[in-house]
Amino acid sequence: MSFACVDIPNSIAMADHQPVLLAEVLAFLITRTHSKLLDCTFGGGGHARAFLQASSETHVTALDCDPEAAGRALPLEAEFGKRFRFHDLNFGELDQLEANDFDGILLDLGLSSFQLDTAERGFSFRFEGPADMRLDPRVGQSAGEFLEKATKVAIVRAIRDYGEEKSWRRVVGAILSARGTGTLGDTTRLAALIASVAGGPPWRTSRIHPATKSFQGIRIAVNRELENLECALPLAFAKLAPGGVLAVISFHSLEDRIVKRFFRRMSGKPEHRKDSLPQQFRICRANLLTNRPVRPTEEEKARNPRSRSARLRVLRKLENQPKEN
Numbered sequence: 454m455s456f457a458c459v460d461i462p463n464s465i466a467m468a469d470h471q472p473v474l475l476a477e478v479l480a481f482l483i484t485r486t487h488s489k490l491l492d493c494t495f496g497g498g499g500h501a502r503a504f505l506q507a508s509s510e511t512h513v514t515a516l517d518c519d520p521e522a523a524g525r526a527l528p529l530e531a532e533f534g535k536r537f538r539f540h541d542l543n544f545g546e547l548d549q550l551e552a553n554d555f556d557g558i559l560l561d562l563g564l565s566s567f568q569l570d571t572a573e574r575g576f577s578f579r580f581e582g583p584a585d586m587r588l589d590p591r592v593g594q595s596a597g598e599f600l601e602k603a604t605k606v607a608i609v610r611a612i613r614d615y616g617e618e619k620s621w622r623r624v625v626g627a628i629l630s631a632r633g634t635g636t637l638g639d640t641t642r643l644a645a646l647i648a649s650v651a652g653g654p655p656w657r658t659s660r661i662h663p664a665t666k667s668f669q670g671i672r673i674a675v676n677r678e679l680e681n682l683e684c685a686l687p688l689a690f691a692k693l694a695p696g697g698v699l700a701v702i703s704f705h706s707l708e709d710r711i712v713k714r715f716f717r718r719m720s721g722k723p724e725h726r727k728d729s730l731p732q733q734f735r736i737c738r739a740n741l742l743t744n745r746p747v748r749p750t751e752e753e754k755a756r757n758p759r760s761r762s763a764r765l766r767v768l769r770k771l772e773n774q775p776k777e778n
């Protein structure tokens with residue numbers, strides 16, 4: 454598929470917060486003038502606005518679990534009226550949304566630049582702030598509380614499994630030793646602690662801070678990001694109209710693996726190399742529209758470095774769903 458012909462309004466392409474893989478997402482999701490779309494990750498509203506601007510007949514339902522996203526949705530409500538609805542909802546609880554039969558659904562995973570660039574949210578070690586890292590600060594534990602109280606097994610899962618940090622033993626040891634000192638609840642002190650024990654090139658000469666992977670792992674654990682994604686994919690699929698399209702943009706291999714396996718399962722294919730389920734037990738409910746993930750162009754990566762690791766996978770629900778046994 455060629456994406457170059459998709460017209461991206463200047464107001465979107467030029468905004469500070471740049472929606473990732475926008476032309477590609479539009480090409481897959483906007484296939485007719487009357488579309489009913491669901492944006493499960495509203496963020497700054499970049500994709501949602503582009504959907505609404507693509508045709509005056511498009512209707513968009515958007516959700517986000519970050520309470521601050523609701524404020525960013527207000528201008529779209531004012532501008533597009535009944536064509537746009539926002540819900541303060543976690544996509545892991547998508548079954549609570551009443552609407553169904555969407556022609557297209559998007560999940561653009563991860564963080565928005567608003568979250569990353571706000572010191573008080575505690576996602577980044579670039580700013581001094583409380584190590585919170587919750588997408589929805591109204592629920593659950595902050596990162597600092599998690600690191601103070603969680604079992605060693607849970608901390609290992611965050612640093613080794615979710616962060617894929619090679620020096621996980623030293624990082625976990627340092628975290629456990631620092632309990633009760635106040636270090637774990639402060640972004641810059643936590644990052645310095647991790648940097649003091651993590652391996653890799655000297656970080657002042659490297660482009661990647663040595664706490665990057667551990668911060669990612671802690672954030673994934675605190676927000677139950679993989680669990681929410683596992684729940685959301687079948688719920689989103691169930692909300693597609695026949696022939697509807699599900700598009701997911703992921704930013705790291707753990708998310709992408711979940712998406713890839715779910716998409717392969719829905720299209721009646723083995724989920725992975727060791728999946729030996731006989732073919733007669735597989736059910737094909739969808740067609741894969743992307744055999745390999747779509748990646749940003751060099752031009753997009755240069756313009757928007759946050760798009761670097763983005764991977765888009767898309768599937769189309771079959772018009773005629775096979776009957777359940």
Ligand SMILES: C[S@@+](CC[C@H](N)C(=O)[O-])C[C@H]1O[C@@H](n2cnc3c(N)ncnc32)[C@H](O)[C@@H]1O
Nearest residue numbers: 472494496497498499500517518519543544564
């Ligand atoms: C990368 S941003 C989306 C950016 C958006 N597509 C745009 O163009 O502005 C991801 C958003 O998804 C939200 N999010 C992440 N996990 C979520 C979940 N489980 N439920 C609802 N929203 C979630 C985050 O709060 C964040 O605002």
